Amino acid sequence: MAGVPSIASAAEFLGSTADIKDFEGGVADDEKYWKNIAKKYYVVSKDYINLENGYYGIQPKPVLQAFEKNILLANREGARFARKVYPELSSTIKKELATFLQVSPDEIIITRNATEALNIAIQGYPFQPGDEVLLNQLDYFSMIEAFRMLEKRGRIRVNAFELPLLPANEDEIVELYRQQITDKTKVILLTHVSNINGLIIPVAKIAAMARQKGVDTITDSAHALGQVPFSLPALGSDFVGMNLHKWIGNPIGAGVLYIKNERVKEMSMLFGDVNTAEDNISKLAHFGTTPFAVMMTIPDSLAFHKLMGIEKVSQRLHYLKSIWINELEKVSTVEIVTPKNLSCAIASFRIKDKKVAEVADYLYKQHNILTVNRSLGKDGCIRITPAVYTSAEEMMQFVGAVKEYAE
Numbered sequence: 001m002a003g004v005p006s007i008a009s010a011a012e013f014l015g016s017t018a019d020i021k022d023f024e025g026g027v028a029d030d031e032k033y034w035k036n037i038a039k040k041y042y043v044v045s046k047d048y049i050n051l052e053n054g055y056y057g058i059q060p061k062p063v064l065q066a067f068e069k070n071i072l073l074a075n076r077e078g079a080r081f082a083r084k085v086y087p088e089l090s091s092t093i094k095k096e097l098a099t100f101l102q103v104s105p106d107e108i109i110i111t112r113n114a115t116e117a118l119n120i121a122i123q124g125y126p127f128q129p130g131d132e133v134l135l136n137q138l139d140y141f142s143m144i145e146a147f148r149m150l151e152k153r154g155r156i157r158v159n160a161f162e163l164p165l166l167p168a169n170e171d172e173i174v175e176l177y178r179q180q181i182t183d184k185t186k187v188i189l190l191t192h193v194s195n196i197n198g199l200i201i202p203v204a205k206i207a208a209m210a211r212q213k214g215v216d217t218i219t220d221s222a223h224a225l226g227q228v229p230f231s232l233p234a235l236g237s238d239f240v241g242m243n244l245h246k247w248i249g250n251p252i253g254a255g256v257l258y259i260k261n262e263r264v265k266e267m268s269m270l271f272g273d274v275n276t277a278e279d280n281i282s283k284l285a286h287f288g289t290t291p292f293a294v295m296m297t298i299p300d301s302l303a304f305h306k307l308m309g310i311e312k313v314s315q316r317l318h319y320l321k322s323i324w325i326n327e328l329e330k331v332s333t334v335e336i337v338t339p340k341n342l343s344c345a346i347a348s349f350r351i352k353d354k355k356v357a358e359v360a361d362y363l364y365k366q367h368n369i370l371t372v373n374r375s376l377g378k379d380g381c382i383r384i385t386p387a388v389y390t391s392a393e394e395m396m397q398f399v400g401a402v403k404e405y406a407e
């Protein structure tokens with residue numbers, strides 16, 4: 001597939017499982033287009049409305065078919081496959097992924113998820129005694145815990161601050177981070193798209209500001225890759241962890257860690273490895289047996305995502321999010337805790353004087369609408385995440401259900 005340079009080559013790669021004509025057009029509010037995509041390319045349960053697509057992405061049919069083939073192949077061939085075929089295949093997969101991410105294969109390792117990728121970066125970073133790490137309440141809890149663990153071990157000090165839920169613009173966010181930097185700050189944790197309220201932070205601007213002060217950024221792009229357009233090199237963050245099973249649509253069990261080439265040497269290993277050269281990123285990937293079929297499907301999920309087009313996907317998700325926010329922001333008892341224009345698919349809300357767990361329960365039990373409540377301050381919030389196969393009609397069913405409860 002040579003890095004899926006074009007939509008045509010992505011379609012060619014997917015062969016008869018995808019028809020390039022289905023992907024022509026597709027503006028955000030073209031229900032006919034998106035209904036056709038949903039019908040032809042996704043098999044999803046019809047007995048509930050899934051607005052919890054932030055957990056993991058449903059694999060499109062061509063990807064699922066490739067995955068099924070790969071499972072059968074790996075199982076049938078056994079060790080011969082793992083020993084004789086997979087090593088070369090795995091380096092091709094890595095090259096495909098690197099091309100997709102616009103970086104060198106020497107700058108990435110394929111992990112099993114974003115948590116693993118980011119723990120390798122966080123725990124391998126060359127902290128010195130007295131170093132501080134800056135993070136906030138909208139960061140992902142596993143990464144906060146990884147830094148808190150290092151703090152407990154006496155390696156760093158955590159400086160946690162509160163980010164406002166509704167910043168007015170990107171510059172306000174950059175300024176808030178800037179104000180928190182002290183002369184001890186060594187690293188800032190940046191959660192590119194918050195899993196709590198979907199806030200998209202301006203990673204490139206914060207990373208550039210931090211660099212000027214000699215501060216590194218470790219970026220958690222678990223929810224950004226495939227949901228919002230960005231160029232990995234242009235982020236300017238030397239350490240970025242992502243996964244492929246949320247918005248890229250790969251089978252569950254694939255993540256990626258990017259480390260800028262010249263930074264690899266100073267990183268220490270989470271998984272023991274004394275034989276690989278210090279400047280070789282593979283020294284960080286000594287995991288043991290890998291889920292072969294999941295990894296082998298990566299080129300297919302990248303190709304399908306390329307065919308869909310990140311701009312189109314992102315605009316559609318933004319549109320679906322706007323449908324519900326535009327309606328519910330008019331309801332006086334509903335509080336939207338996400339800035340509409342600094343978010344994409346994910347956004348959150350709460351209802352005055354109602355417990356978020358009870359609201360989520362009501363939506364599921366009374367209306368078959370799956371959402372999830374998240375911790376956020378003392379009140380929490382309910383997170384809403386549509387996917388490309390979600391219809392405008394389903395968003396309005398959700399709006400109706402919330403209004404019934406809130407008004």
Ligand SMILES: Cc1ncc(COP(=O)(O)O)c(C=O)c1O
Pocket residue numbers: 054055112113114115116140191193194195220222223242243255
């Ligand atoms: C912001 C963020 N970071 C990291 C993760 C962890 O991703 P994974 O499950 O691939 O480890 C998640 C998962 O929901 C997330 O939302």
